[in-house]
Amino acid sequence: MFFLTLDTELIQQEITKILPELDIPKLNVVVNHLCFVVGVERTQDLALVELTDLQDILLPIQCRKLMMAFKQIALRDQVDETSLEITFTSLPSPDLEQPSTSYTPSNSYWLSMFQIPWNHMPAALLHAASNKEKAPLGPRREFIRAVVAAIREFCPNPSLADCGEVARNIFSKFPLTFGDFTEEGEQLGKGYSSLQRQLRTRVEHVNRDNVAHRIRQPKRTNKADEEQDNIVKKVRCKVDSYGCINWQPTSMPDGETSESLEIKRQTLLEMFQSGGPRSCELSDVDKLMKETYIAQRKMINSCPPPAISDIALEWPYLFSKRGLCNHFETLTGVDISSCLSECQNGKCIRIVNYFQKQTLKWNAEVQALLREIEATPASTDKTAISAILLTMKHFKEKENSLFILVDKTSTQMSVENELRLPVTPRLIMLGDSLLTSSKWMVSIEGKVTHCIDEQLDFSAALSVFFSVFYVFNIEYQESASATLELIQRFLVRINPEGTKCASKAGTSRKTGSSVKRKIQNINPHVHTFLQRLTEFEWKTGN
Incomplete structure (x- = not known):
């Protein structure tokens, strides 16, 4: 009788994982052939096996599966041995500067063999999937654990990109x-x-106590790299067209030429000079601005980007609410004025209600703001302003990263002369407090660019403020990126993949220190907030 040695048993186990369809007699034939004919003595030797060694015993597809898996097994064993050596190496002296080293896994070819363990889906999750319903939280977490357990049989520490590929496959089956x-x-x-x-x-989580499977790249310490992040952008990139459906038209309107569009631009300038900002209400202005949209985008999208002051000289109607919001609608397909006006009496109320009904759950800053909101007299704009301020506190973003409070008697000239306005856009609030403000301005590149008519409400001011990021290709400031993305995704309903904040450096919300910023498809804080808001309303609504 043939008795298996320890390594032979391991080899048998690995082959069973790769080809579970093999019956025991066939499995024994394969193992015996590898060990006593090919000469495999341990699992690392499997990487040396060639296709011709097994082609007389197994089907071609089975052979190819084994070849790919054997390479991954050898790599995994090599990683384990290398990591253990690192674990037991004496620590360097803190006074000596050591060169940074890191381990980067090879291409994740195990993904081509990985099978999602659908048979481990809990009954409640199967029921939800069959009815095309949202996954219950408990069963979803249970399935996540099963999927990760299956993944780790192939790769003990899959990257975020590897997890994304698995997630994509799950999503494609049950979106x-x-x-x-x-x-x-x-x-x-x-x-x-x-x-x-x-x-x-x-x-x-499962690798938290396993040093061998938690090798990470060291933090960047190269000052030259940090300085590179602060260089002013001189080229166009994907962020500029983020969420747009008509960022740069390629064909002229019917019957138009560059010369005819220039004549119409000159006509618009004459109308502005004779009628002033109020002339933006004329129907002829709307018509000419729509016809010259391609010329407007050509200037705005030119490289290097033009200064805001230069755009104002060429296209002054873009610095009125009507002209800006009409341009935003052509650019993105969203009527932002109507959208945010509806949100003021809908989604903004829901956000405020979410915080007010769970007062004790929040940190001291959110609770203090809730008390201030309670003590502030009711007004048309109070709810919308409260919703934005509460989310900023929740995301640990400072109010001055979006808003600047000035005296309610301030003028455009006094604001520019008395304050040092930042380069990135700000919504200037005129009043005794942010909550009681009733007049607004917008500043870009240190200058007031838009003065909102006094008869308009906060939703109109927010429409102008948010539109400038898209119309003038301005990235979200990192210090307020979560709040701006929430406005974008939840209120304005622009939901593309990626983000409009491309900053590589950020500020830690906990320590206040500078940290390397991860670029993600959706801000995780925004996504979590929207999930919890939905869950809260579902629980309290039933």
Whole structure:
């Protein structure tokens, strides 16, 4: 009788994982052939096996599966041995500067063999999937654990990109059950960002006590790299056209030429000079601005980007609410004025209600703001302003990263002369407090660019403020990126993949220190907030 040695048993186990369809007699034939004919003595030797060694015993597809898996097994064993050596190496002296070293896994070819363990889906999750319903939280977490356990049989520490590929496959089979969607049914980004993040979080959790599987790249310390992040952008990139459907038209309107469009631009300048900002209400202005849209985009999208003051000289109607918001609608397909006006009496109320009904749950800053809101007299704009301020406090973003409070008697000239306005856009609030402000201005590049008519409400001011980021190709400032993305995805309902904040450096919300910023498809804080808001309303509504 033939008795298996320890390494032979391991080889048998590995082959069973790769080809579970093999019966025991066939499995023994394969193992015996590898060990006593080919000469395999341990699992690392499997990487040396060639296709011709098994082609007389197994089918071609089975041979190819084994070849790919054998390479991954050898790599895994090599990683384990290398990591153990690192673990037991004496620590360097803190006074000596050591060169940074890191281990980067090879291409994840195990993904081509990985099978999602659908048979481990809990009954409640199967029921939700069959009915095209959202996955219940408990069963979803249970399935995540099963998927990660299956992944780790191939790769003990899959990367975020690997988790994304697995998440994409799950999402493609059951999009309505596992996907990221707004309450209106619109897909958030690529649709599976939360699932990807959950898989990666679970991997980090199971590897928390295993040094061998937690090798990470060192933090960047090269000052030259940090200085590179602060260089002013001189080229166009994907962020500029983020979320736009008509960023740069390529064909002229019917019957138009460059010369005819220039004549119409000159006509618009004459109308502005004779009628002033109020002339933007004329129907002829709307018509000419629509016809010259391609010329406006050509200037705005030119490289290097033009100064805001130069755009104002060429296209002054873009610095009126009507002209700017009409341009935004052509650019993105969203009527932002109507959209935010509806939100003021809908979604903004829901946000405020979410915080007020759970007062004790929040930190001291949010609770203090809730008390201030309670003590502030009711007004048309109070709810909308409160909703934005509460989310900023929740995301630990400072109010001055979006808003600047000035005296209610301030003028455009006094604001520019008395304040040092930042380069990135700000909504200037005129009043005794942010909550009681009733007049607004918008500043860009240190200058007041838009003065909102006094008869308009806060939603109109927010429309202008948010539109400038898209119309003038301005990236979100990192210090307020979460709040701006919430406005974009939840209120304005622009939900592309990626983000409009491309900053590589940020500020830690906990320590205040400078940190390297991760670029993600959807801001995780925004995604979590929207999930919890939906869950809260579902629980309290039943």
